[in-house]
Amino acid sequence: MRVALYLGCTVPVRAMNYELAARRTAERLGIELVDLEGFTCCGYPARPLSHEAALLMAAHNLALAEEQGLELCTLCSACTSTLTEANRRLQSDEALRARLNTQLAETTGRRYNGTVRVRHYARLLYEEIGPQRLRELVTQARSEGTGADLSAFRFAVHYGCHYLKPAEVYDGFDDPENPHTLGDLVEATGAQQVHYQEEDGCCGGGILAVDPEIALAIARSKLDHIHVTGADGMVLICPFCDIMYEINQRSIERQFGVSYRLPVLYYPQLLGLALGFTPEEVGLHLNRVKFKGERK
C-alpha cells in the first residue's frame, strides 16, 4: 500500500531514530511511505489560541494528501488526534467545511473535500499487517539467523493519550481504558509484555512548556511504576512521550534523587530488530540508554 508520511514538527528534528526505524520497517513490510512537499504543523499548538486557526492548519495538511489521493500516516500521537479530530469535524459538518474552505482558499489557496483517512503508523501495522503476520515474519527472520531473539526481554508498553483518545474519533479501534493493540504488536516481536500500575497514565508532555516541574513529576510517576517491575525497557510510539521518558529521564533522576537507567524504544525500533535490522539501521545508537538486547 501507498500512504503519505506525515512527520509533523518533532519527529524529523528530535526523533530521527523513530523516523529511521519507521521507514525501514515499512519498506520491509511493503508499505510505501511517500514524502510530500509542503506539510506544515498539524495545528495542535494553535488549539489553545484559536480553534479556527488550528482547524485550518489541519485542513491544509489534509488537503495536500487529498490532492495526491493518499491516506495520511502519522508518527506522532498528538498530530494523529489533531488531524483525526479536525478531519472528523470537516467530514461530518458540511456547513463548517464550506466556511473553512472559503478561508482556506484565501490563506493557502487550497480546498479540502473530506476524503482523506488518517492513521498512526502503529495502527496501520496492526490493521494492515496484523500481529499474526508480523509474528510469522519475525519467526522467519529468526530462522534465517538475522532477526534478534527478544524472548528473554520484558517491556512496559506506553500507549500515550492521543493514540486512543478521544475514543469516539478513532472508530472503536481500541479500548482507551484497557487497550491491547500495542501490547499485541510488542508480543509479535517475540518479546514479553510486562504490565504495571497506571498503564494508561499521561506522560505530562502537554504541559512541559507551561510548568516543567509538574510535567516531570507526572512522568516520574510512570517511571516509578515501571521501575518496580524490573522491565528491560519501555516501548512507546509518540515523540512527545519520548521527550518526557527518555530525553528528560536524566533531569527526572536528578530532580527527584532517583535512578532508573530505563531504555526507551520506539516500537518500530523493536520490530526492526526482530525483523533482522542491525541496531544502527533502526537508529538505536541515538537512544540515550542502551538496551541489552542490542548485542546479539
Added chain:
Amino acid sequence: MADILDVSRLDPQFRAEIAAEPGGERFRRCFSCGTCVAGCPVAGQTDRYNPRRIVRMALLGMRQQVLSSEFIWLCSTCYTCYERCPQDVRIPELMNAIRNIAVRAGYVPPTFRQQAELLRDHGRLYEITSFENERRAELGLPPIREQADEVRRILVRSGVVEERSP
C-alpha cells in the same frame, strides 16, 4: 482568593459566552461530581489545577478570575476526564474554549506567544536549519524544507499573531 464571593462583581453573561465558543457547548451540564479531578494527572500532582473548580467558577460568572488565571493553561489534554465524565462535558475542549476567550481578552502566557511566533516564522514548532538537514543526510533521511507562508497567513488572519514581531 477572597473568602467571600462578591456577587456584584460576577458576570452573568460569562456562561453564555463560553457556551457559544466551539468546545464550550456542553459545559453547563456539569453537576460537579468530581470524576474529572479523580483521574486527572495534573490534579494528582498539584492543587493549583482543579477542573471541577474551574467549571464552578465559570458557571458562577467569575470571568475576570478565570481568564486571568494560570490554571486554565495547566490541562495536559490527556482526555482521561473526557472519556469518564458522566455528563460528557468534554473538559479538554472546554479548556481550549476558555483559553481562546482569554487570548482574545489579551491573556496569553509567554510560552504560547513564543510558540505562535515559531509557527508563524517557520510553519512548524522547530526551526529547520542546515544543521538538522546535515544530521538527517548522515542518517540517510530526506531533507525537510520549511514552508511558513500558509501557516503565517492562517495565524495572522485568525488574529493569533501579528504579521511581524514588534
